[in-house]
Structures are given as structure tokens and as C-alpha cells.
Amino acid sequence: MAVDLAQIIPPLVRAEVDFILIGGMAAILHGSARVTFDVDLVYSRTHENIERLVAALAPHRPYLRDASPNLPFAWDARTISGGLNFRLTTKLGDVDLFGEVAGGETYSDLLPHSFDVDAFGVHFKCVDLPTLIRIKEATGRSKDREAIAKLRILSEETDKNEQG
Amino acid sequence: MRDVDRTLLRENLKLTFEQRAEKHLRALQMVEELRRAGKKLRQKSDGR
Numbered sequence: 001m002a003v004d005l006a007q008i009i010p011p012l013v014r015a016e017v018d019f020i021l022i023g024g025m026a027a028i029l030h031g032s033a034r035v036t037f038d039v040d041l042v043y044s045r046t047h048e049n050i051e052r053l054v055a056a057l058a059p060h061r062p063y064l065r066d067a068s069p070n071l072p073f074a075w076d077a078r079t080i081s082g083g084l085n086f087r088l089t090t091k092l093g094d095v096d097l098f099g100e101v102a103g104g105e106t107y108s109d110l111l112p113h114s115f116d117v118d119a120f121g122v123h124f125k126c127v128d129l130p131t132l133i134r135i136k137e138a139t140g141r142s143k144d145r146e147a148i149a150k151l152r153i154l155s156e157e158t159d160k161n162e163q164g
Numbered sequence: 165m166r167d168v169d170r171t172l173l174r175e176n177l178k179l180t181f182e183q184r185a186e187k188h189l190r191a192l193q194m195v196e197e198l199r200r201a202g203k204k205l206r207q208k209s210d211g212r
Contacts, residue, residue, distance in 0.1 A: 001196075002189060002192040002193045002196055003192070004189055005185045005189075006182075006185065006186075006189075025185075025188075028184055028185060028188045029181050029184055029185065031173055031176035031177045031179075031184060032173075032176070033169070033172045033173060033176060035188065035191050035192055035195055036188070036192075037192070117181050118181070119180070119181040119182045119185065120182065120185075149168075150168055153168050153170065153173065154173055157170060157173045157174060157177060158177060161174070161177045
């Protein structure tokens, strides 16, 4: 299912969920030409925010991605509080929720390295390009090497574009 | 990297955030359509 940011982001913002867009969709907003199939979000782990996140996504039937359909998985604040990172499938497409990214950084750590995006009728946070590259590097996965090299080229082009 | 099309990146940088997301969604829908077509083709050839 083609995941659409315009469907996923506004309900989260309207529910006042504290999150930062990272990963491939953040790269797309920075101008990347790579196709990505899911939405990656770092969320604040405060109890109140977890409650808001759970309520905002509940109508979209989140379930563990690639898991057996009969697992006793309950989409509630207790489950999210008891875990950290979740690879989910929803009626709106695949969503990955991160309490912590590679390198151990959390929502609070990444907040100073994010910027406001005005799109889809709402404002939300997206991680900046240097931090996006740093997170990818911290994962240390060989499959990310090409993506990192492409993000560095995007960074060069962004700098040139900003210099006029 | 030699195989990166910088002109594509430069074109993307001229777009707004929403336009970049819309362009990606169209590309994603095309990839999924191709996947579906490939799957049908494989099923058809398996059925022969």
C-alpha cells in the first residue's frame, strides 16, 4: 500500500502528538529522489504523549508488521510504554515508531536538530539533513551505504541551492 | 557517486514540501502498479 504523508501526518498533529519525521520520508521532504515505503517517526516517550499517539493512530488499526495475525497484541498506552520501537502496519500504510534511534538519541535529543515543515495544512517537525545522515550512519547497515552517499550529494546540492 | 542524477535533485529542490511528497507518492504508486503487474505475469506463466 502506497503510504501517503498527507493522510498520516495531519491526524497526529491535530491530536498534539510530539513527533519528528525521520528516515526516507524526511529525505523526500529534503528533496531526495529515492522511493521509500514507510513513514518513520521518533515520538516523545512521556506518558501523556503516548496516550495521544495511541488515540490518534487507533482508528487506523495499527498492528505489528510481519507478525502472525493471531498475536495477543493490544494497541494501547501500556504496550507502547512497555516497548520502545515498533514496526507497524496500519490502514494508511506502514509506520515505524521510534522511541530511540540508532545511537540512542530520543525525541528530546533530536528536537534541536529538527525544523518546522508547513505542509498538508499543518505544521510538524522534520529532522534536518545533517542529522538524518548521522542517524543513517549510526545504524551501520551495509544496505544504507548507498543511501548515505546519495544524501551527502543531496546535501551538497541543497547548499548550492541555498547559496543561490 | 557517478550514478546519481543531480538534475533530478535540483528539480526536486525547486518544489515545495507538499509537491515533493506528492511527486514521491506518484512514484510509489507506479512502483506498486509495476509490482502488481509483475506478480500477475508470474502467476500467468506459472499457470501454463
